Each structure stands twice: as C-alpha cells, then as structure tokens.
Amino acid sequence: MKPVKWPTTRHEAEALDRADDLTPLRDRFDLPDTVIYLDGNSLGPRPRVVGDRVRRVIEDEWGADLIASWNRHDWIGLPQRVAAQIASIIGAAPGEVAVGDSTSVNLFKLAAIALDLRPGCRVILTEEENFPTDVYVTEGLVRLVGNSADLRVVPRRDLAQALRSDVAVLMLTHVDFRSGFMHDMAAWTRAAHEAGALALWDLAHSAGAVPLDLRRDHADLAVGCGYKYLNGGPGAPAFAWIAERHLDQVRTPIQGWMGHAEPFAFDLRFRPTADATRLAVGTPPILSMTALECGVEIMAGASMAALRRKSVALTEWFIHRTEERCRGLGLELASPRDPERRGSQVSFRHQRSFAVMQALIQRKVIGDFREPDLLRFGLAPAYVRFVDVWDAVEVLHEILHGRLWDRPEYRVRARVT
Ligand SMILES: Cc1ncc(COP(=O)(O)O)c(C=O)c1O
Numbered sequence: 161m162k163p164v165k166w167p168t169t170r171h172e173a174e175a176l177d178r179a180d181d182l183t184p185l186r187d188r189f190d191l192p193d194t195v196i197y198l199d200g201n202s203l204g205p206r207p208r209v210v211g212d213r214v215r216r217v218i219e220d221e222w223g224a225d226l227i228a229s230w231n232r233h234d235w236i237g238l239p240q241r242v243a244a245q246i247a248s249i250i251g252a253a254p255g256e257v258a259v260g261d262s263t264s265v266n267l268f269k270l271a272a273i274a275l276d277l278r279p280g281c282r283v284i285l286t287e288e289e290n291f292p293t294d295v296y297v298t299e300g301l302v303r304l305v306g307n308s309a310d311l312r313v314v315p316r317r318d319l320a321q322a323l324r325s326d327v328a329v330l331m332l333t334h335v336d337f338r339s340g341f342m343h344d345m346a347a348w349t350r351a352a353h354e355a356g357a358l359a360l361w362d363l364a365h366s367a368g369a370v371p372l373d374l375r376r377d378h379a380d381l382a383v384g385c386g387y388k389y390l391n392g393g394p395g396a397p398a399f400a401w402i403a404e405r406h407l408d409q410v411r412t413p414i415q416g417w418m419g420h421a422e423p424f425a426f427d428l429r430f431r432p433t434a435d436a437t438r439l440a441v442g443t444p445p446i447l448s449m450t451a452l453e454c455g456v457e458i459m460a461g462a463s464m465a466a467l468r469r470k471s472v473a474l475t476e477w478f479i480h481r482t483e484e485r486c487r488g489l490g491l492e493l494a495s496p497r498d499p500e501r502r503g504s505q506v507s508f509r510h511q512r513s514f515a516v517m518q519a520l521i522q523r524k525v526i527g528d529f530r531e532p533d534l535l536r537f538g539l540a541p542a543y544v545r546f547v548d549v550w551d552a553v554e555v556l557h558e559i560l561h562g563r564l565w566d567r568p569e570y571r572v573r574a575r576v577t
Contacts, residue, residue: 166477166480166481167477167546167550170547170550170551173545173546173547173549173550174546174547176546177545177546177547180470180545180546181466182462182466182467182470182541182542183545185458185462185542185543186542186543186545187208188207188208188209188458189205189206189207189208189391189458189542189543190205190206190207190208191205191543194524195524195526196524196525196526196548196551196552196555197526197543197544197548198525198526198527198537198538198539198544198548198552199526199527199528199537199538200388200389200391200538200540200542200543200544201337201365201369201388201389201504201505201536201538201540202388202528202538203387203388203394204368204387204388204389204390204391204392204393204455204540205391205543206391206393207391207451207454207455207458209454210393210451210454210455213450213451213453213454214447214450214451217229217233217446217447217450218447221233221235222446235444235446236444238444238446238449238450238453239258239259239260239397239437239440239444239449240254240259240437241453242259242397242449242452242453242456243257243258243259243399243436243437244257245453245456245457245460246259246367246384246390246399246456246460247401248460249367249368249372249390249456249459249460249464250363250367250372250373250374250382250384250401251371251372251373251374251375251376251377252374252375252401253375253404255404255407255434255435255436255437256374256401256402256403256404256407256435256436257399257400257401257436258399258400258401258402258436258437258438258439258440259386259397259398259399259444259449259452260397260398260399260418260439260440260441260444260445260449261397261398261400261441262395262397262398263293263362263364263383263384263385263398264293264294264296264297265398265414266383266398266399266400266439267293267294267297267298267331267360267362267383268297268298268300268301268413268414269400269412269413269414269439270360270381270382270383270400270402271284271297271298271301271329271331271360272301272305272413273381273402273410273411273412273413274328274329274331274358274360274380274381275301275305275308275309275328275329276410276411276413277328277358277406277409277410278328278329278356278357278358281325281326281327281328281356281357282308282309282310282326282328283309283310283311283312283324283326283327283328284298284301284302284309284310284311284312284327284328284329284331285312285314285319285322285323285327285329285330285331285357286298286311286312286313286314286330286331286332287313287314287315287316287319287332288313288314288315288316289315289316289336289338289339289341290313290331290332290333290362291333291337291362291364294331294333294362295311295313298311298331299311309328312327319348320351323351323352323355323357324355325355325356327352327355327356327357328357328358329352329357329358329359329360329380329381330348330351330352330355330357330358330359330360331360331361331362332348332359332360332361332362333361333362333364333365334361334362334363334365334366334370334372334503335364335365335366335369335370335503335504335505336365336503337364337365337530338494338507338530338534338536339494339495339496339507339534340365340475340495340496340502340503340504340505340506340507341495341496341501341502341503342366342370342496342500342501342502342503345359345361345372345374345377345379346376346377346378349377349378349379349380350378352380353378358380358381359378359379359380359381360380360381360382360383361374361379361381361382361383362382362383362384363382363383363384363385364383364384364385364388365385365388365389365503365504365505366384366389366503367384367385367388367389367390367399368388368389368390368391368459368542369388369389369467369471369503369504369540370464370468370471370503370504371464371465371467371468372464374401374403375403378403379401379403380402380403380406381400381401381402381403381406382400382401383398383399383400383401384398384399384401385398386398386399386452386455386456389459389504389540389542390452390455390456390459391454391455391456391458391459391542392448392451392452392454392455392456393448393451393452393455395448396448396451396452396455397444397445397448397449397452400436400439401436402436402439407434407435407436410432410438411432412432412438412439414441415430415432416440416441416442417442418437418440418441418442418443418444419432419433419437419438419439419440419441420432420433421433421434458542459542462542467541467542468541470541471504471539471540471541472499472502473546474504474539474541474544474546474549475495475499475502475504475505475506475539476499477546477549478506478537478539478549478552478553479493479495479497479506481549481550481553482506482508482553482556485553485554485556485557486553486556486557486560486561489557489560489561490510490511490512490560491508491509491510491535491560492508492509492510493506493507493508493509494507494508494509494534495507495508504538504539504540504541505536505537505538505539506536506537506539507530507534507535507536507537508534508535508537509533509534509535510533510535510560511533512565512566513529513533513534513535514529514570514571514573514577515565515566515567515570515571516535516556516559516560516565516570517529517535518565518569518570518571518572519559519564519565519567519570520535520552520555520556520559522570523555523559525551525552525555525556527552528577529577530577537552
C-alpha cells in the first residue's frame with residue numbers, strides 16, 4: 161500500500177492507518193498503548209491468545225491429564241502442526257520443515273548435512289557481514305570434522321569470486337541483521353548451483369517479514385527463527401527446512417529419538433522419519449511450542465503480499481520522514497535505499513547511537529542498538545502503524561535536536577543491547 165503522497169501531519173498518518181486493511185491484525189497482539197514498538201526484528205510482541213492457550217496446556221492438559229496429554233491433546237503432533245504453518249509462510253511443503261531447537265543448533269545440523277551431501281567439496285562459504293553465530297557454529301563444525309572441511313569467510317563484495325568448485329555450501333543470511341540488506345535468493349542459489357554447491361539460507365530476519373518462496377527459488381536448505389517476526393515468544397523454537405529433493409539422502413548429525421520413524425519401538429538401529437522431522441532430536445518443549453503456534457497462526461493467516469506492501473510503505477516513509485525531519489543532526493542511512501534490496505527494518509548510523517537509543521527507549525520508542533554505531537528499527541507490518549512512524553521520528557528529532565542523549569545514564573550498557 162504505497163501512499164500516493166506521504167503524510168505531512170499526524171492526522172494524515174492516522175488516516176492512512178484507518179484506510180489500511182492490515183490495521184485489525186494489530187489487535188491480535190497485546191501491545192501497550194504507550195509504547196512504539198520497533199523491535200519486532202529482535203522479539204515479536206505477545207499474541208493476545210497466548211496467555212489463555214498456555215494456561216490451558218498447563219492447567220487442563222498437563223495439570224489434569226498429565227502424561228496422557230501426549231496422545232489425548234496430541235502434544236506429539238504439535239511440532240508438525242506448527243511446521244505446516246511455517247511451511248505456508250516460507251513457500252515450502254509441510255514435510256520439508258522441522259520445528260525445534262534454536263536457529264544456531266539447526267544451522268549446525270544443516271551445515272553438516274550440506275558437507276555430507278557434497279563429499280568432493282570441503283568449503284563452507286559465507287560473508288563477513290553474516291550474523292556471528294552462523295560463523296561460530298560452522299567454525300565449530302569444521303574443527304569437529306577435521307581436515308575434511310574448511311570455513312571461508314569473505315567480504316560480501318568478494319562472494320562471487322570465492323564461490324569456486326571446492327565450495328560445498330554457500331551459507332548466507334537472507335536479510336542482514338545490521339543493515340536490513342536483502343540478498344537475491346534466486347540469483348545466489350543459482351550461482352551456488354552453477355559452482356556445484358548447495359545454498360543454505362538463514363531466514364531469521366525474513367520469515368514473517370518478507371515474502372519467501374524457497375521451492376520456486378530452488379534453495380536447498382534453510383533455518384529460521386521463531387521469536388522475531390513469527391512472534392513465538394522469547395527463545396521460541398526455531399525451524400529448519402530441507403528441499404524435498406534432498407530428503408532421501410539427508411543424514412542428520414544429531415540422531416535423536418524424536419527423529420526416529422518409531423521412537424517408541426526403542427529400536428537401537430536409527431531409522432529416520434521419511435520427512436524433515438528426522439531433524440528433531442529430543443522431546444519437544446510443549447509450553448514454548450504452544451506459544452509459538454499462537455504467533456505463527458497469525459502470520460500464516462495473513463497475506464504475505466499485503467504485509468510486504470505495507471512493510472515497503474512503512475520503511476520508505478520512515479526513511480523519508482527521518483531524513484527530512486532530522487536533517488543535519490548526524491544521522492546517515494545504513495540500509496539500502498532500494499526497497500527491493502531491503503527487509504522490514506531500517507538502520508541509521510549516528511556517532512552516539514548507543515546513547516540515542518537509550519534516550520529513545522526511555523521515551524518508549526523501542527528499537528535497538530547494534531555495534532558499532534547503528535540505530536536499528538524494525539517496522540513489522542503486522543502491527544506497526546503509520547502513526548507510530550510519525551511519533552517515533554518526532555521523538556528522535558527531539559532527542560537529537562536537544563542533545564537529550566547526552567546524559568551519563570545513557571552510556572551504561574546492560575548485558576543485552
Ligand atoms: C541472522 C540470525 N541468525 C541466527 C540468530 C540466532 O538465533 P538463535 O538464538 O535462535 O540461535 C540470530 C539471532 O538474532 C540472527 O539474527
């Protein structure tokens with residue numbers, strides 16, 4: 161929904177929200193009225209139904225039916241139900257997705273699988289701009305497997321050159337966590353295949369934020385996060401995706417009983433399930449999986465195309481309004497200007513970005529800071545309004561213009577930034 165012209169008053173921004181078909185989606189979340197929440201790229205807000213649902217599982221199911229709940233309330237089928245909904249969000253078939261563990265752990269599994277699927281090649285290729293956990297995890301994997309693998313980390317601009325015939329897997333985060341830069345999934349996947357490699361995508365900042373079609377783009381493997389744009393709650397289970405064409409050959413490196421075709425046969429021989437659930441390891445965390453289901457069902461029920469239109473309108477307008485209102489106040493856009501190459505977040509550089517973000521947070525405009533100098537704002541289209549953009553930029557202007565960030569308490573760093 162790109163407006164013909166950007167609002168020039170708060171009133172006009174409110175009018176845009178009234179005309180927006182997605183505005184009712186916001187009511188499905190519990191968002192305090194006093195807060196402008198621009199951090200759904202770190203932790204999505206709480207779906208309204210979560211309290212009742214989790215309470216029901218705790219009281220009626222776990223409390224009353226105890227262990228019978230695995231069958232009576234189909235706890236055992238919950239990961240697959242959530243996986244089927246996530247599949248519909250990322251352009252996948254239900255049997256291709258497994259839900260559980262963290263993004264980091266799933267990445268370990270899939271990177272190991274990629275090496276296994278490409279025995280003649282030993283290199284995991286990624287870019288320096290990647291999220292550090294992706295590098296840590298694969299560095300650990302390479303150490304574990306000894307001489308049969310190597311990790312090649314190059315600046316983004318050198319990726320094409322580094323994609324040589326020794327590469328087993330090109331591992332990229334689709335939307336850059338710092339700048340919001342979005343890779344062309346189809347083009348990089350094609351390039352990987354032409355070099356004889358597989359393409360492994362980290363969708364942490366993409367799933368629920370931008371339209372995805374993993375099957376159309378011929379991707380091979382992917383992981384993603386449950387607690388960001390899928391609104392699954394703090395530390396929500398993550399997901400992993402394997403293209404159907406690879407499923408037969410996939411051997412998971414962490415063979416757990418929940419990935420066994422018949423876990424209750426207690427057979428010592430590991431026989432994986434036929435689908436991606438072979439990636440499951442241990443007993444699913446039913447309480448957090450229930451919360452994740454609440455978030456995922458909201459996103460699965462919404463039109464990703466409509467969400468994308470609104471996301472582009474929000475990010476375009478946020479950039480436009482910030483640059484206009486805060487001109488000369490030390491901000492520099494760190495996100496791509498081209499919306500085609502941008503996810504659902506906008507980042508600005510500022511010399512005092514940490515303090516500026518603390519001042520914003522104190523005034524209930526919640527974004528986050530990322531090293532070394534980024535103010536990062538997530539504009540999740542499911543609940544961020546045009547009026548939020550208006551109000552957030554007004555507060556940002558007030559802070560920058562009045563140097564209100566220049567206070568000792570805004571220099572204190574907590575453990576989580
Ligand atoms: C791109 C990316 N990958 C991976 C992770 C780590 O996810 P998890 O904590 O589920 O391992 C994050 C967390 O923010 C992320 O942004």
